[in-house]
Amino acid sequence: MAEAFHDVLFPIPVSFGATGGPERRNEIVRLMSGREKRNARSAHAMRHYDVGTGLRSVDDLYDVMAFFEARRGSLHGFRFRDPFDRSSGRPGGAIAATDQVIGAGDGVTATFQLAKTYGAGADAYRRPVTRPVEGSVVVAVGGLAMAETAFEVDAGTGMVTLDTPPATGAVVTAGFAFDVPVRFDTDRIEASLATFRAGAIPAIPLVEIVA
Secondary structure, three states: OOOOOOEEOHHHHHHHOOOOEEOOOEEEEEOOOEEEEEOOOOOOOOOEEEHHHHHHHHHHHHHHHHHHHOOOOOOOEEEOOOOOOOOOOOOOOOOOOOOOOEEEOOOOOOOOEEEEEEEHHHOOOOOOOOOOOOOEEEEEEEEEEOOHHHHHEOOOEEEEEEEEOOOOOEEEEOOOEOOOOOOEEOOOOOOHHHHHOOOOOOOEEEEEEEO
């Protein structure tokens, strides 16, 4: 049976011209009193993108169509480099080992999930990161950066395993670049060279998946 996820990266030049962002799914019910009852239908946002806006040439269009065929349309997932949010810090900033808190030591636990936190305090949202970019992860314990040989990173889950469990209370932090697991949200691409050269671009939607 074919794998549901292909660990390959969507063409970066096209991805950096894409549009899109996170979508939240909330259920809102208006009560007789006029007040609203609001419930989150999922714990995490799912991102949607249109990569058609990133096409700049016929070569780009060919590359995307070849990538689409290799993924069999929506059948297989793949990595996508989000042009708006792709590292542990703010856009354009350098990656630092103290960017994100990923756990605290208890003297026993040595494995921690990479995550990025948005906001602060009780309302902060913690987003699991499951597709770190290979070679980009740096880790610190108690503010002290660890050697690259002192930990391992699973590029398919975002789990970081330290050689030695951190002491109780020691804060574990990490910096990283990451990709988003997505799939094509269509099984058809409609393109015309005449309209493409005239400035009309095909819509090519992607949707984030859990993989």
